[in-house]
Amino acid sequence: MISRIAEAELINLSQQYKAIAVIGPRESGKTTLVKLVFPDKPYVNLENPDMRNFASEDPKAFLDQFSKGAILDEVQRTPELFSYLQQVLDENDQTAQFILTGSNNFLLQQSITQSLAGRVGYLNLLPFSLSEVENLAPTKIHELLFKGFYPPLYDKPFEIQKWLSNYISTYIERDVRQLRSIENLVVFEKFLKLCAGRVGQLLNKNTLAMETGVDSKTIESWIGVLEASFIIFRLQPHHKNFNKRVVKMPKLYFYDVGLASALLGVQKAEQLEFHPFKGSLFENMVIVELLKQRLNKGKLNNLYFWRNSKGNEIDIIIDNFDELIPIEIKSGETITKDYFKGLDYWNNLTGLTGGRVIYGGSQYQKRSHGVEVIPFASLAEINNR
Numbered sequence: 001m002i003s004r005i006a007e008a009e010l011i012n013l014s015q016q017y018k019a020i021a022v023i024g025p026r027e028s029g030k031t032t033l034v035k036l037v038f039p040d041k042p043y044v045n046l047e048n049p050d051m052r053n054f055a056s057e058d059p060k061a062f063l064d065q066f067s068k069g070a071i072l073d074e075v076q077r078t079p080e081l082f083s084y085l086q087q088v089l090d091e092n093d094q095t096a097q098f099i100l101t102g103s104n105n106f107l108l109q110q111s112i113t114q115s116l117a118g119r120v121g122y123l124n125l126l127p128f129s130l131s132e133v134e135n136l137a138p139t140k141i142h143e144l145l146f147k148g149f150y151p152p153l154y155d156k157p158f159e160i161q162k163w164l165s166n167y168i169s170t171y172i173e174r175d176v177r178q179l180r181s182i183e184n185l186v187v188f189e190k191f192l193k194l195c196a197g198r199v200g201q202l203l204n205k206n207t208l209a210m211e212t213g214v215d216s217k218t219i220e221s222w223i224g225v226l227e228a229s230f231i232i233f234r235l236q237p238h239h240k241n242f243n244k245r246v247v248k249m250p251k252l253y254f255y256d257v258g259l260a261s262a263l264l265g266v267q268k269a270e271q272l273e274f275h276p277f278k279g280s281l282f283e284n285m286v287i288v289e290l291l292k293q294r295l296n297k298g299k300l301n302n303l304y305f306w307r308n309s310k311g312n313e314i315d316i317i318i319d320n321f322d323e324l325i326p327i328e329i330k331s332g333e334t335i336t337k338d339y340f341k342g343l344d345y346w347n348n349l350t351g352l353t354g355g356r357v358i359y360g361g362s363q364y365q366k367r368s369h370g371v372e373v374i375p376f377a378s379l380a381e382i383n384n385r
Contacts, residue, residue, distance in 0.1 A: 002132055002154065004033050009298040010123055011037060014096035017121035018089040021100045023108060024125035025230035025255055026175070027167065029151040030101040033125065034071050038099055042070040046077045059084040069097035076107035077178075082115035089119050104178060105228045126230070127151060127256050129292040131380030138269075141331065141360050141376070145281045146269035148258015160269075164262035168192070171229065179225045187213060191222055195232060195252060196263035200280040202249040202307075203234060230255050235287065238304035238317045240324075242349050247307040257285040282331035282376075283315060286358050289379050290316065290327075312345050326355040333361040335373055343371055 010033065013020050022030045035043060042065075046052050055062040055078040063084055075081065089097060100120070102108035112120055127149040130137065136154050138144045147153055147160050150167070172185055172192070182188050191212045198208070205223075209216040226232040234250035254260040264277060272278055290303055302320065307313040316327040326346045330339050335357075343355040347369065354370030358379065365373040 001032070001036070002128065002136070002151070004029060004125070005129060005132060005296040006123060006125055007033060007037060009296065010034070012298065013121035013123060014038075016095060017119065018092070018095055019085070019098045019100060019116060019120045020096060020123065021102065021108065021112060021120050022123045022125055023102050023105055023230075025127065026103045026171065027150050027152055028103075028125050028127045028230075030103075030125050031071075031073055032151070034099045034101060038071060038096070041068075041099065042066055043073065044070055045073045047074045052077055056080045063088055066098075069094075069099075071099045071101070073101050074103065075100045076102040076104045076111065079107065079111045082111045086115045086119070089116070103229060104175060105230065107178070107228070123298060124295040126288070126292050126295060128154060129296065129380070130289050130377075134377075134380065139377075140269075141282060142272035142275075142278065143269040145257050145272050145278065145285060146261050146266060148256045148261070150256060150258065153258070160258070161262060161267055164258055167259065168262065171231070175229045176225060179228060180221065182222075182225075188222065191219070192226070192231075193263045193265075195223075195226065196254065196260045197277075198252050199254060199260050199277065200251060200283045202247065203252045204249065231259070233291075235303065235305055238306045238319065238324075247309065251305055253284050253287055255288060257281050257288065260284060279331045282360060283329045286329045286376060286379065287316060290318070293380075306346070312342065314342050314346050324350075324352065326352075328355070328357045330357060330359040332359060335359065335361065335363070335365065339373070340367070340371065 010020065010022065022034055024030055044051055046055060059081045063081065085098065128151055133149065133154055138147060152158060153160060153163060172189055176182055176185065176188060194208060194211055205216045205219045209219045212219065223232070232252060232254050235253055236250050237247055260281060261272065266272055272281070287303065291301060294301060302318060304317045304319060305313070305315060306317050314326045315329045318325040318327065326343055328339060328342050339357050339359065343357070347353055347355065357371065357373045358376055359373065360376055362375045362377065364375060364378065367373065
């Protein structure tokens with residue numbers, strides 16, 4: 001079994017909160033992790049129709065079975081439980097009574113906010129990080145972009161493209177129907193594929209609406225569906241205006257780069273070696289890796305990008321409150337002076353020094369003015385630098 005970095009944070013939360021919610025995309029390893037950390041707790045899968053009906057129709061009797069708590073998997077399927085769960089938690093001071101998992105952030109957050117606010121500790125669990133599978137992951141960039149990081153692909157010898165295609169089909173048929181009464185799933189799938197074609201780009205909802213054939217309000221609703229089920233996220237522009245002309249649109253990224261590749265129609269890894277989207281997908285992979293490093297330790301997302309109206313841009317700004325760390329992301333394996341243009345502009349504008357370039361090569365360099373060039377394979381060490 002592959003160890004998860006987030007295990008330490010889950011144990012930490014279990015010593016503080018009466019209930020813990022582990023949320024993340026389907027197949028990210030939530031059930032495996034909570035069963036490992038809480039092996040003595042009864043496990044209930046609320047995707048099971050019989051269990052779900054019992055919990056929905058008689059929530060009090062359902063919870064009475066578990067005097068010492070339980071693991072409730074996909075608990076967003078039974079919102080009727082939460083008000084009764086509140087009473088159970090309030091009657092006992094024991095920590096880590098119930099462990100809740102969910103792959104639908106909107107429905108789960110809605111239920112917890114209404115009934116369990118202040119009683120629940122949160123852990124966001126995304127698919128594997130690069131450091132968790134460093135001895136198992138492909139070493140070539142195009143192969144890594146094709147495979148992505150969903151745990152089942154590292155557990156069994158699945159055909160990658162088929163597994164990801166099935167994941168997409170199952171997601172659309174099951175999770176999308178739970179969140180919204182979307183009548184035309186064929187159009188929604190077209191929208192999903194168009195999103196993959198916008199990885200790393202500014203999110204223009206009007207253009208996306210025209211290409212999909214729906215209005216912009218529908219696009220906003222559908223983006224909300226994808227965000228709530230941990231398919232995509234919006235990277236926000238940094239709010240500090242150094243010259244009052246910054247871009248205010250967010251950028252679009254996928255939580256798993258393999259899924260984005262599959263939606264682009266990539267059939268095999270070799271097709272990505274010289275693919276026009278290789279740079280955008282590499283950028284996506286690096287940004288999500290940085291995000292995982294935060295979430296696995298229970299920290300909030302502090303990642304932004306910066307871009308002004310003239311097109312000058314920094315791929316990532318890490319905002320540590322008392323310092324801003326600019327990062328440029330380059331998929332190429334050979335370091336060139338163009339890699340430093342964005343950082344030079346940023347440092348001249350802000351009066352700051354330093355920054356990082358994360359690239360597809362293998363050589364670490366420390367340049368003048370504190371700029372570091374870091375191979376993508378050393379991403380796991382970036383927070384220690």
